[in-house]
Amino acid sequence: MSKHSENQASESGLVVYKRLLGYLKSYKVQFAISIAGFLVYSLTQASFGYIIEQFIKALRMPESTSLLYVPILVVVLAFARGASFFVANFAMSKVSLGIINDLRKQVFDKMLYLPSQYYDSRNSAELVSLITFNINQVSNSASTAVKTVFREGFTVLALLAYLFYQNWQLTAIFLLVAPFMAGIVALASRQFSKLSKRIQDSMGNLAHITNESVNGYRLVRGYGGEGYERQRFNQASERNTKQGIRFNFIHSLQTPVLQFILSVALALVMLLVLNMEGAPEEHVAYIVMAGLLARPIRALTQISGQIQKGVAAAQSVFEVIDIPSEQDEGSYTVARAGGTIAINALSFRYTAIDSQVLRNINLHIPRGQSVALVGRSGSGKTTLASLISRFYEPSEGSITLDGVALSEYKQSNLRQQIALVSQNITLFNCTVAENIAYGHLADASMEAIRAAAKAAHALDFIEQLPEGFNTIIGEDGTRLSGGQRQRLAIARALLKDAPVLILDEATSALDTESERKIQAALTELMKNRTTIVIAHRLSTIENADTIVVMDNGEIIEQGSHEQLLAANGMYAGLHTSQALIQDDQG
Template identity: 40%
Template sequence: MARNDSLALYRRLLGYVRPYTQVFVFGVLAMIVNAAAEASVPALLRQLIDGSFVEKDPEFAHLMPLALIGLFVVRGLSDYVHSVTLASVATHVVLDLRNAMFQRILSLPLAYFDRQPTATLMSRLTYNAQQISPIITTSLITIVKDSLTVIGLLGYMLWLNWKLSLLFFTVLPVIAWVIRSVSRRMRQFSRAQQNSMGSMTHVAHEVLGAPREIRIFGGAAYEAKRFDEVAAAVRRYMMKTTRTSSANGPIVQFIAVLALAAIIYYATLATRSDQLTVGGFVSFFGAMALLLAPLKRLSNVNEALQRGLAAAASVFEVIDAEPERDTGTRELPRSSGHLRFENVGFRYAGADGDALDGVTLDIRPGESVALVGASGSGKSTLMSLIPRFYSPDRGRILLDEIDTHELRLADLRANIALVTQHVVLFNDTVAANIAYGAPGEVSREDIERAAETAHAMEFIRELPQGLDTPIGENGTRLSGGQRQRLSIARALLKDAPILLLDEATSALDTESERIVQQAIDNLKRGRTTVTIAHRLSTIANADRVVVMDQGRVAEVGTHDELLARGGLYHKLHQLQFRDGSAPGAALAP
């Protein structure tokens, strides 16, 4: 990253400090006081030696110990104040950045998540964001306080003996060149380390989410090897960073010690010729010795600084991502449920062919339509266009004769409920999961009524705390059928006029399917329903069946009409009975 980019990143980060300007300035003032106290030590040392030991002034003998105590009290208090205040600002900035990133994630289009692994976003939200904190604490303290300390000590050395000080100044350009060279490598290694950390999080996320599959298919050795590779990459870049950072300090110190050795030699000659007092010599030497620690910290500050700037770049990449477009301005309090597709075409980014091509379909209010077809025929894509998870490339979709792009996203989606085979529940109570997304305040009676209609109260009553029972992550304490009934209860409570069912019973056993199907029948009553159907029980009850083939509408009709026609639907039906020999078998793989 270029120097201008680094400055722009730092300035942008400081923009997040603006709400905490008063605390920040107070911390910076405390750093200035601390640096002044640090630089005052050699001067106090000179007065102590010359006044107390050389001139044997009794007043100095009484005052110097008190002055020394006072100086270190001021130094200690200022050190505490600037550490606490800047840490407070840093944690607030990290919190604000995490909130900004999380809010942007909530508004990103689904296409973004198709390209970006979930674990990478999690790594940026947790690990990368935390790496920014040292920029405002450790790095800033080092840059401001230690720079002021170095300037103060160098100024004192110039005042004490400018000739000797010039010897020390000769090494500063060399030190600056070393620090600049190291900073470039540190940025590269930090960025690579954070990317590797994202890969490691991704692998761990996949493994933790599939313990059954790994065990049944004997994938433990493979996953262990995969994790070892990404973890080794993290370690490799950490060691590169550590080696570069660790070499930086000794190199800078060695250059400084060469100058120090020359200065000591010439200072000894100056003392012999009475150009320096004993106290002046000790003070000058003490100032040089005190310079080494801040110089070392300044030379090592690149590690935290470059790591933090690399992390900031990845965080701002998420914050700057283009959110889901909501260009609609028209309101639609409650739809009648009339959907119409007019010559709709769509292609996924990077795909070779169209997922949908010229789809025209009219779904009347209250009608139940089943989408049928082989895998990849466009069923899921067509359903995803209705709530504008994706936008069509060609044609348009109308709801109540209004182009959905003219509707506000909130209004459009408020009129749609979704139930899928992959049920998503939250680590909360049963009641909270049912009430999730329901408009306004939801009463206990409304939740119970929805649960009853969804045939969920049958098992909820048997739970330890009933509706107040925590269900674990994604409902792990419930069976598949129980989870599905909760998702149906959630859709019932939303009471949307349009219902999207995405293979809602395909993963259930026969008994669970029977109960869930009854709940679905209750849910469909009085609503426009679009169902991706793989089971004959769902298809047979639909008002119309739409057969998809290679992104096009191949056939439309009732179950009986399509069977009598002897077309694609008839072939799928025959294939189902030949392979499954049961009404509940899957229609398409």
């Protein structure tokens, strides 16, 4: 790394740390109490030299000083020292836990509104690691390190003040070694900064591999991937361990080197004291107090690594916080939309460097009509549905709902007008009723929830569960079959009763009998609603008002089922192929 790059990293770290310390403002009272406590604590430490001096003087000249004075002073200072340490430590712990709580809530709140592109390029384990691991590292930097700086820093200042008062010439010797010690600390800090970032990255990679292996354990075992996953994890763990060893090597070497330099200075002071005149108690007190400098100085030099860990973690946290939230500049709201959708000259690419996923899409969907999107995998069907739900913004062109551009709608209001049933069902580790009445549906009555479940043909299996609608279904509904999970998602959409319905392979996980039941429920659900159906099985969309055939991000055919068969184009070919496959299976 060049010197310029190192300076940039240092400046960046300083900016991050200043921003991090800004979170202390919410806890300024507790922080002030803590600092005051550490100040009292450090003064009691510096008072130790005075006690030694008075004790030796009392032994040498009993008649000059009360023998009870020193023991009483020891007890008083011990009480003050213990009380101040307790108050300071407890107050700082409240600051630390408060900062962790604030950061976690801020990051999680941010995650709820991050644009879809962010999740496309990240894995869930990294985000979990950010909240659970990184923020704890941040807290250590913002509170534990600050605590050490003030507690030990005040102690060093108090001891130096005492030493200067006793003999400023001798004390100046300690200041001569300060530049050497500062240079060692600066060198170590640069190494800590680089290694902390690498450790942070390797921890995210470990979490990612673990998450994939745990979530996909059936696939891992079914395909004999245990060895491959073990190798991946071991390599990531070893990289993390190597970075940790390097970090601890520098951290462990730094302290004894600094201690040796300090000891050389102390030895020189002792030699000079032997040749000086003065009272023995003053010389003994001076040497003892000079020796006490070693511990707080050692503690101060050790926090450099801790601070760099916190700064590296804070950078990753602030990177997420600083990402612009999903665009929501619209202000238009409507109680219930009509449902007319118009797509005009729409093109889309995920990022500026990606090729176009959709090209010049023009489509008009009248209110209450059903439109089916068909085509090969990767033709752009699901992407188009995601744009209608405004999970992405068009690169070119526009989409309107009832003549109003989607960008003009308030985001939350727009999504209240759309019910989505995806092929990737998301369920939560809560009750069946809570999964159906999710989000703004939470106030729905039990009668409405039950009616939605019945319409989705889910009531029969729900009533057979141990606690019916109050049954906890496990993480992502793992206690349910694929068809049961899909029927709960359809019940959720039925309960939402939105004017626009998007069905993305909504019957893909159902057996033939369940599909027949669901198809009947969906037919009822689609009445008087604008419906967009994405399907690979063409038999499920033959009754759609319009069938749109997509290929390579473009619309190449559209019309009714009969019209497209008569045109003998791509749709007719797909239909014939599927009919042959069904005949073979039959």
